[in-house]
Structures are given as C-alpha cells and as structure tokens.
Amino acid sequence: MTTAPIECVTVEGVEVDTRHWIDGQRVASESTFDDISPIDETVIATIHAGGAKEVDAAVAAAQAAFPAWAGLPRAERAEILRAVAAGIDERAEDLARVETRDNGSLLRSHRRGVMPRVGNNFRFFADYLDSLDHPDGDIRGHRERVSYDPAGVAAIITPWNAPLMLATWRIGPALAAGNTVVAKPPEWAPLTASLLADITKKAGLPDGVFNVVQGTGAEAGAPLTAHPGIRRLSFTGSVPTAGVIAKAAAPNIVPLSFELGGKSPLVVFADSDFELAVSLAVEQFDNSGQVCLGAFRILVEDSIAERFTEAVLERARAVVQGDPRDEATDMSCLISRAHFEKVDGFVRRAVAAGARPILGGGPNTELGHLYYRPTILVDAEPGSEILTEEVFGPVLTIQTFAGEEQAIELANNTRFGLAATLVTGDPERAERVSARLNAGTVWVNCFFVRDLGAPFGGNGQSGIGREGGIYSFDFYTDVKNTVFAPNGWTR
Structure with missing residues (x-):
C-alpha cells in the first residue's frame, strides 16, 4: 500500500x-x-x-x-x-x-x-x-x-x-x-x-x-x-x-x-425443447462465467448428446468477445490477473487429467490482457476437480447420462447446492426430478428468473x-x- x-x-x-x-x-x-x-x-x-x-x-x-x-x-x-x-x-x-x-x-x-x-x-x-x-x-x-x-x-x-x-x-x-x-x-x-x-x-x-x-x-x-x-x-x-x-x-x-459458491447443473433430457436447451447452455457464458448461479456442468441425455454438443459448439463460436463498453460484445474479460491465472489453472489441470477442450481452452491472445476464451470441456473423469470445484470463469463441461436416476445422481454429485436448471418436455418428469435436485433454486425450462419476494440461498456449502x-x-x-x-x- x-x-x-x-x-x-x-x-x-x-x-x-x-x-x-x-x-x-x-x-x-x-x-x-x-x-x-x-x-x-x-x-x-x-x-x-x-x-x-x-x-x-x-x-x-x-x-x-x-x-x-x-x-x-x-x-x-x-x-x-x-x-x-x-x-x-x-x-x-x-x-x-x-x-x-x-x-x-x-x-x-x-x-x-x-x-x-x-x-x-x-x-x-x-x-x-x-x-x-x-x-x-x-x-x-x-x-x-x-x-x-x-x-x-x-x-x-x-x-x-x-x-x-x-x-x-x-x-x-x-x-x-x-x-x-x-x-x-x-x-x-x-x-x-x-x-x-x-x-x-x-x-x-x-x-x-x-x-x-x-x-x-x-x-x-x-x-x-x-x-x-x-x-x-x-x-x-x-x-x-x-x-x-x-x-x-x-x-x-x-x-x-x-x-x-456453486457448481450448478444444467440437466437436458431428450424430450426437451432442443433450441431452448442449446440457448440456455450458451447463456452460461454471461459475465464471463463469473456468476455464482451459473449452470456450468451440462448434463445431457446420451441419445441426443452428439447433436446437442454440436449445436452448442456452433452457437458458442458465435459469441463475440471484446470490450464490455461495446454494444456488440457478448462476453468480456475476467476480473483480475490473479483470477485469470486461477481460471487458467483449472483448465490446464483438467486437460492434463484427461479432459478434452472442444472449444477455447486458454487465453484470447488476440485481445490479450484478461480475456479468456469461451471454453467447453468433454471427457472429464468423474469426480475430477473440474467437475467438483467452482471455476468462476467461462468454462463449461459436458457429461452424458442414461435416464432419470443417473441424471439426478450426477446433478447432486457436488458439495454445493445453490441452483439447478432442468430442461424437459414432460411435466411429470419436471415434477419428479426438480423435487429431488439438491438446490436452493431450481429452474425448469427457464433460467435466472427471480422474484425479489422469493427465498434465495443455497444448500450445503x-x-x-x-x-x-x-x-x-x-x-x-x-x-x-x-x-x-x-x-x-x-x-
């Protein structure tokens, strides 16, 4: 000082x-x-x-x-x-x-x-x-x-x-x-x-x-x-x-x-509104991923996983990164040099442990400074750091599941319980699964809708x-x- x-x-x-x-x-x-x-x-x-x-x-x-x-x-x-x-x-x-x-x-x-x-x-x-x-x-x-x-x-x-x-x-x-x-x-x-x-x-x-x-x-x-x-x-x-x-x-x-903190899931079933699910996934890059409520663990039913991943990739590639004062910018920078290095460390360790980046995976060298590319990782080992710890940056992981029970198990496999997002076209499934998700807030077929009169807070850590x-x-x-x-x- x-x-x-x-x-x-x-x-x-x-x-x-x-x-x-x-x-x-x-x-x-x-x-x-x-x-x-x-x-x-x-x-x-x-x-x-x-x-x-x-x-x-x-x-x-x-x-x-x-x-x-x-x-x-x-x-x-x-x-x-x-x-x-x-x-x-x-x-x-x-x-x-x-x-x-x-x-x-x-x-x-x-x-x-x-x-x-x-x-x-x-x-x-x-x-x-x-x-x-x-x-x-x-x-x-x-x-x-x-x-x-x-x-x-x-x-x-x-x-x-x-x-x-x-x-x-x-x-x-x-x-x-x-x-x-x-x-x-x-x-x-x-x-x-x-x-x-x-x-x-x-x-x-x-x-x-x-x-x-x-x-x-x-x-x-x-x-x-x-x-x-x-x-x-x-x-x-x-x-x-x-x-x-x-x-x-x-x-x-x-x-x-x-x-x-949070490590919130976005659970996408095969019967979901496909375009809505893709939009919700890409929306998680908002504020450069520096959002406690963000659903950065994307869990998608295996029967639509390949198609869904390709659609998310296509939409994510169109995210415009740049100066936040520009109206055309969709995603900006990270908050500090220390936080930038922390986010990059998470990604580097994940890749070293076997995760595969299908988008981004490092700094945006064209913009320099604290701009980190939108990143999507697949093939992360279950229970690995990238799937369990809060990164607080523009880093999404994609996992697949087969059926409700595995979806719920994966979604709840975290010490956090701040929020969860569920996408399904089946009203009965929406009731069943949302009731079993461990989260203070559960969004069904929507995201980030909040009323100031509603209770807000998290479970667990x-x-x-x-x-x-x-x-x-x-x-x-x-x-x-x-x-x-x-x-x-x-x-």
Missing part, C-alpha cells in the same frame, strides 16, 4: 470520491490501494484503504444513528428509501458506466437489467414494509402479536462480480427493517458503492444510517466481521472466506447470512439461510411474539 492525498477521480466521465463514507462525511485514510480496471489492466483510481480505525468509527456512527432510524415510522423510512431508488434511477447511466469500467461486466447488461434492479432493491423492500402488519391472532382467548423489531447494525460484505446489485439486495431490506448499515465493497470493484453513498445523502438518509468502509478483506473485512457492535452479518463470496468470517463472528453470537421478501425481514430483524392476557385489554 502507498500513501496518497487523492480524493476524487473521473471514471468514464463520472466523478467518484475515493474516500470512505462515515457518519455522512467523507473520511480519508493514510493508506491506499490501486483499483485496476480489468478491461485493459490500467489503474483507474487510488482508493483510501480502511482498517480497524475506520471500522470502529463507522460502527460507532451506525450505533449512534440506530435509535432514531429504528424509531422512525415505517412509512417515513419507506419514503426515504423510495427517494434512494429514484436517485439510483436518475444516475443509472453513471452507475452503469462506472461499474463496467470497474469490473468489466457488459455495459448493455447494466443499462437493460442490472441498474433497474438496483433501484428496485430499495423500492421493493420499502413497499414490502406494509406486508409486515398482520391482524392480532387469538390463542385460547389471549391476544397474540408478531412484530419485527430492528436488530441493530448490519455489516454487508459483497463481491466484485455484481457489486452494486448484490450490495443493494442486502442494504435495501436491512435499512427498511430499521437497521443501520456498514458496507464493505469489494476491493476489486469498489467505485459504485461510493456513488451510492452520494445518492443516499441526496435522498435524505440521515447521517450514520449508511456507511462505507473500503479496503481489503484482511485489513477492513476482518475487524468488521469480528466487531462486537455488529448485530447482523451478510456475506457473499467464497467458502474458505466464509469459514474465517464465521469463526470471527462466533464469539459475538451474530446471526449470519452466507451466499457462497453454497451458504447459510435465505433472503428475499419476508425471508430478508426474518433475518434483518428480531422477530418478537407478544401475548396479551384477556383481562382488561381493549380493541
């Missing part, structure tokens, strides 16, 4: 403050780190790096702001959060351009889907507050009431592959529930979190309710996860890091929500807990049951 006085930078024509956001003010640190754009591996910003000092200040600010924010009537909290959503909508183009430059994801995807979802993450949970009021129940003549009390300070730690969308998916319900928040954005893509702070200020969110501490996991994340002032902790990232966080948070008995709709409020609140004696109570 270096020391630098830089406070603001201009990224894609947008001014971004590189300091922390604590108690409604910009706060500088002595240490900094470089933010490198994966598009061309250039330094686009020098970011102030926080540590225990900044974490303590942010948590103290959040604790001080908590009573007033928690005590604000729900309707008033909701009004402010809707103003935040409106501010996001107003600055959607700025947010899209900055995030594309910061993490290499497609600009067209940000414009068409991601940024509208970011605003809706606040709007949806503000609206959902009305659903928390239920008529009092009756239990043997006693009046029984269930209430959702704000828990305190929530720590939100989010990843680099969809930094703003995944952050607001947690920040929205945490704030709506009446909590205050300390967010740590990913060090590989921190810039849109800073812009979000500006938006919340303009929307009238009180000082200290939302705070941003930037920095590495070791220097900023570690003191945040172990801080005794944290009452809820949400983390999206890797299984090993989750283990470290769980151990750090354990002495404080902090409720945890973990959304971790894909995570702990569920978020979305009432499930988010179950996590971000202390749910209380109050029973009133029948004598003397009034309606």
Whole structure:
C-alpha cells in the first residue's frame, strides 16, 4: 500500500470520491490501494484503504444513528428509501458506466437489467414494509402479536462480480427493517458503492444510517466481521472466506447470512425443447462465467448428446468477445490477473487429467490482457476437480447420462447446492426430478428468473439461510411474539 492525498477521480466521465463514507462525511485514510480496471489492466483510481480505525468509527456512527432510524415510522423510512431508488434511477447511466469500467461486466447488461434492479432493491423492500402488519391472532382467548423489531447494525460484505446489485439486495431490506448499515465493497470493484453513498445523502438518509468502509478483506473485512457492535452479518463470496468470517463472528453470537459458491447443473433430457436447451447452455457464458448461479456442468441425455454438443459448439463460436463498453460484445474479460491465472489453472489441470477442450481452452491472445476464451470441456473423469470445484470463469463441461436416476445422481454429485436448471418436455418428469435436485433454486425450462419476494440461498456449502421478501425481514430483524392476557385489554 502507498500513501496518497487523492480524493476524487473521473471514471468514464463520472466523478467518484475515493474516500470512505462515515457518519455522512467523507473520511480519508493514510493508506491506499490501486483499483485496476480489468478491461485493459490500467489503474483507474487510488482508493483510501480502511482498517480497524475506520471500522470502529463507522460502527460507532451506525450505533449512534440506530435509535432514531429504528424509531422512525415505517412509512417515513419507506419514503426515504423510495427517494434512494429514484436517485439510483436518475444516475443509472453513471452507475452503469462506472461499474463496467470497474469490473468489466457488459455495459448493455447494466443499462437493460442490472441498474433497474438496483433501484428496485430499495423500492421493493420499502413497499414490502406494509406486508409486515398482520391482524392480532387469538390463542385460547389471549391476544397474540408478531412484530419485527430492528436488530441493530448490519455489516454487508459483497463481491466484485455484481457489486452494486448484490450490495443493494442486502442494504435495501436491512435499512427498511430499521437497521443501520456498514458496507464493505469489494476491493476489486469498489467505485459504485461510493456513488451510492452520494445518492443516499441526496435522498435524505440521515447521517450514520449508511456507511462505507473500503479496503481489503484482511485489513477492513476482518475487524468488521469480528466487531462486537455488529448485530447482523451478510456475506457473499467464497467458502474458505466464509469459514474465517464465521469463526470471527462466533464469539459475538451474530446471526449470519452466507451466499457462497456453486457448481450448478444444467440437466437436458431428450424430450426437451432442443433450441431452448442449446440457448440456455450458451447463456452460461454471461459475465464471463463469473456468476455464482451459473449452470456450468451440462448434463445431457446420451441419445441426443452428439447433436446437442454440436449445436452448442456452433452457437458458442458465435459469441463475440471484446470490450464490455461495446454494444456488440457478448462476453468480456475476467476480473483480475490473479483470477485469470486461477481460471487458467483449472483448465490446464483438467486437460492434463484427461479432459478434452472442444472449444477455447486458454487465453484470447488476440485481445490479450484478461480475456479468456469461451471454453467447453468433454471427457472429464468423474469426480475430477473440474467437475467438483467452482471455476468462476467461462468454462463449461459436458457429461452424458442414461435416464432419470443417473441424471439426478450426477446433478447432486457436488458439495454445493445453490441452483439447478432442468430442461424437459414432460411435466411429470419436471415434477419428479426438480423435487429431488439438491438446490436452493431450481429452474425448469427457464433460467435466472427471480422474484425479489422469493427465498434465495443455497444448500450445503453454497451458504447459510435465505433472503428475499419476508425471508430478508426474518433475518434483518428480531422477530418478537407478544401475548396479551384477556383481562382488561381493549380493541
């Protein structure tokens, strides 16, 4: 790390403050780190790096702001959060351009889907507050009431592959529930979190309710996860890091929500809509394969395997790889040099172990930098690393199966259980197989369709807990049951 006085930078024509956001003010640190754009591996910003000092200040600010924010009537909290959503909508183009430059994801995807979802993450949970009021129940003549009390300070730690969308998916319900928040954005893509702070200020969110501490996991994340002032902790990232966080948070008995890795299957039966199945397979190259929900293990019934593989190959060869700011680009780059080498290592070891690349299999030397070719591997040995470990890159494997039982066995042959996709033309088979797939989300003849009210999370080593709709409020609140004696109570 270096020391630098830089406070603001201009990224894609947008001014971004590189300091922390604590108690409604910009706060500088002595240490900094470089933010490198994966598009061309250039330094686009020098970011102030926080540590225990900044974490303590942010948590103290959040604790001080908590009573007033928690005590604000729900309707008033909701009004402010809707103003935040409106501010996001107003600055959607700025947010899209900055995030594309910061993490290499497609600009067209940000414009068409991601940024509208970011605003809706606040709007949806503000609206959902009305659903928390239920008529009092009756239990043997006693009046029984269930209430959702704000828990305190929530720590939100989010990843680099969809930094703003995944952050607001947690920040929205945490704030709506009446909590205050300390967010740590990913060090590989921190810039849109800073812009979000500006938006919340303009929307009238009180000082200290939302705070941003930037920095590495070791220097900023570690003191945040172990801080005794944290009452809820949400983390999206890797299984090993989750283990470290769980151990750090354990002495404080902090409720945890973990959304971790995946090794999800795409199960294609011979009776499926063939063109749909092929399209779903190629869709997995979205965001250069840096999608936790991606179905990178393609399992296809043996009677159509040859035809299906050829069709996927033909469609995949047409994927346009290039600069994510170009509307014609279908697939961009990987996030960092370290991650690039990790993905390439998986492929190299798989090939050395007997897997055969029928597409790609290495860097895109024409584009250079961090561009890795769309890759499809066949003939991988059952139980091998490439079939069991999360690559988090544009690498698909194709296996064949004979019948339902083998399809289910292969699909469930993983320590993860985040998602699964099933393609079949038989409604009864869809019911049978989907019921037996070990996954938090199962898509049948579709992919990536998500409602903000539905439960989201994974089984096994894909995570702990569920978020979305009432499930988010179950996590971000202390749910209380109050029973009133029948004598003397009034309606």
